[in-house]
Amino acid sequence: AVLKKRLVKLVVNFLFYFRTDEAEPIGALLLEHCRITKEEENVFSISFVEEPERKYCFECDSKEQCQEWIEALKRASYEFMRRSLIFYRNEIQKMTGKDPLEQYGISEEARFQLGTHKQ
């Protein structure tokens, strides 16, 4: 496999990649239902639930950079954000007896209910 140098940008739950001298991205990966794996030295891969053998591999300049990207990508999905929100909501509710989402008028939304969204 040939390694190509790319500029990579993580924006919300998308990973865009560019040729290093171009302003428009060549492509993007939606980061939902994906798995981030540390491969060999300085390399991580992204694979998707519906096609697990297909790995998008990225080689970093250092192991610190590699670790930083792995951490960031693992938390990049909307689904992860949703689980965090449900967790915090639950914690605050336990401590105060009040639902912190009421002030935003979103407490009834199905997407924030505990137990609605299984992993």
Next chain:
Amino acid sequence: MKLNERSLAFYATCDSPADNAGFLYKRGERHTAYHRRWFVLKGNMLFYFEERESREPVGVIVLEGCTVELCDSAEEFAFAIRFGGAKSRTYVLAAESQAAMESWVKSLSRASFDYMRLVVRELEKQLEEMRWGLAGGCGGCRGSPSSWKLKPSGLERSPERLPALPAVLPKENGCAVWNNVPGADQPPDTSGCGGHDSEGNPRPPPPPRRRASSSEAGSAGVAAAESPSTFNRLHEQYGREVARLRQDWLQRQRVPRP
């Protein structure tokens, strides 16, 4: 631009619950005829299918940086998803009832990742302030809580610098302190101690602070540093508590036992 379309289609059709779903009329790009499509909202993606039973979406609208507004149209119950930028198009949709229109406008305007991130950060901040408040309520530290409580003004703080809530550790320390300090009227959150929530699922770690701009592969990846003042203050707080307990204990040692 290439996109991992299979993954998108999977996300659209997998059995994770949708945030909204239903028939909407979509106005065409070039011809202004409306076409009835089955729409599914998941996260910040609005997928549309030719028919409800279709196996793959016909298209998707990524709901970042858009506004959702009612619009004047010959079509009843019409609303628009509008994007900035010269080349961006506006999507005009129409629902089949007033209630459906209101429900869609509401869920679409809150669908963005940015909105979600805002709410999560807000809750994170609330939780942190609460934990500090509870720690201060123990023992004799009932002085003005505002002296060492986090100033809540989110306006002063840039979003990137919000300190991340430490995962489990301070909560376990917090339980120990509250249990030992005499006169503490805050019940220790024993259900919270430990790494699992009430459902027995391991807690997700808190989301990290995200840079508003994105990381670049070429840069020396600068990890966002913990705000030193937050931990210093926490450390100082616990330190004072420990010093006070120690003093109490030493004094009790000097008093001859009956």
